[in-house]
Amino acid sequence: MRSLTFASILVPLLSFIFYRNFLRMPSLSTVRAFNAAFSPSYTPVAIFVGGTSGIGQGIAEAFARHTKGNAHIVIVGRNRAAAESIISTFPKPTVPGVTHEFVECDISLMKNVRHVATDLRARIPRINFLVLTPGVMTMNGRNETEEGIDRKLAVHYYGRWRFIKDLLPAVEEAHNAGEDAKVLSVLSAGYGGGKIDLEDLGLKKSFSLPNAAAAAGTYNDIMINDFAARFPGLSFIHSHPGFVASNLMKTSNTPSLRFMNNILMPILRPFAYSVETSGEHQLYGLLKAGPGAVRTTDNGDDIGLSKRYFGSPEAMARLWKHTEEATSV
Numbered sequence: 001m002r003s004l005t006f007a008s009i010l011v012p013l014l015s016f017i018f019y020r021n022f023l024r025m026p027s028l029s030t031v032r033a034f035n036a037a038f039s040p041s042y043t044p045v046a047i048f049v050g051g052t053s054g055i056g057q058g059i060a061e062a063f064a065r066h067t068k069g070n071a072h073i074v075i076v077g078r079n080r081a082a083a084e085s086i087i088s089t090f091p092k093p094t095v096p097g098v099t100h101e102f103v104e105c106d107i108s109l110m111k112n113v114r115h116v117a118t119d120l121r122a123r124i125p126r127i128n129f130l131v132l133t134p135g136v137m138t139m140n141g142r143n144e145t146e147e148g149i150d151r152k153l154a155v156h157y158y159g160r161w162r163f164i165k166d167l168l169p170a171v172e173e174a175h176n177a178g179e180d181a182k183v184l185s186v187l188s189a190g191y192g193g194g195k196i197d198l199e200d201l202g203l204k205k206s207f208s209l210p211n212a213a214a215a216a217g218t219y220n221d222i223m224i225n226d227f228a229a230r231f232p233g234l235s236f237i238h239s240h241p242g243f244v245a246s247n248l249m250k251t252s253n254t255p256s257l258r259f260m261n262n263i264l265m266p267i268l269r270p271f272a273y274s275v276e277t278s279g280e281h282q283l284y285g286l287l288k289a290g291p292g293a294v295r296t297t298d299n300g301d302d303i304g305l306s307k308r309y310f311g312s313p314e315a316m317a318r319l320w321k322h323t324e325e326a327t328s329v
């Protein structure tokens with residue numbers, strides 16, 4: 001009986017994941033062809049915050065492949081060895097002066113984000129693509145950094161917001177030069193968001209795992225909307241990556257998640273996007289996006305603001321003020 005119940009849950013679930021990941025349009029070959037056709041008249045500059053593993057790695061690798069290495073690529077993250085090994089697989093640039101580099105940053109601390117952003121601003125005058133993917137998976141409760149921000153929210157929202165804010169002048173430079181000027185935050189558009197409490201932004205009083213997940217998703221939605229309203233002409237995208245076989249669970253600090261990874265991943269892997277495939281779909285969503293606020297699914301389709309959007313003009317104003325204060329260290 002129990003196994004029947006188990007099957008009755010697992011089979012529809014797997015079918016659903018399979019349907020979502022593989023049968024929907026556009027197909028991987030369409031997406032790949034679209035990405036391969038990207039051939040800007042300028043040498044693009046792309047920054048991948050969280051590009052040392054998982055989806056960020058997948059997007060950075062796809063970008064390097066399709067530009068044939070002729071792009072200034074900066075991977076920002078904690079793991080230098082991983083970044084260097086990823087960069088070593090990039091096609092070597094043939095355009096003089098173009099580099100692929102790693103910059104170390106633990107994004108959970110805003111002082112690090114500000115320091116790295118200042119360094120990047122000082123030596124990189126224009127940025128065409130700013131991609132933010134850093135993630136942690138944990139089932140532990142609130143865990144504050146020395147700056148008073150929950151670590152998970154810091155990585156999924158506050159650090160991303162601060163990177164965007166501080167690097168935006170360089171993205172505007174690209175826009176003013178008539179080039180691509182786009183920001184992509186990969187988290188949970190259309191799926192993870194939920195109602196947020198405007199009286200407790202940052203969840204100091206009402207932290208729970210569901211509240212934290214809802215807040216991170218909705219804060220990201222509001223973030224792209226707000227930046228898009230303030231900086232017309234630029235693209236701000238919040239995407240949902242779908243189910244990706246990354247090492248998020250494997251490297252979790254929650255034992256039960258690591259355990260589930262060992263048991264479930266072998267079963268689920270065939271139903272998941274590989275890091276490479278996810279990278280192609282996410283890059284497609286990025287390259288295809290027009291100006292303004294864009295929310296995309298795992299396949300890069302724009303779902304607009306109709307589905308599971310919990311923002312409002314008031315939420316926008318209050319979250320901006322709260323975030324500016326919380327990240328101004």
Ligand SMILES: *[C@@H]1O[C@H](CO)[C@@H](O)[C@H](O)[C@H]1NC(C)=O
Nearest residue numbers: 138140141142143144151253
């Ligand atoms: C809080 O985060 C730190 C740094 O990641 C970690 O070492 C510590 O174990 C975490 N504490 C809890 C209770 O999760």
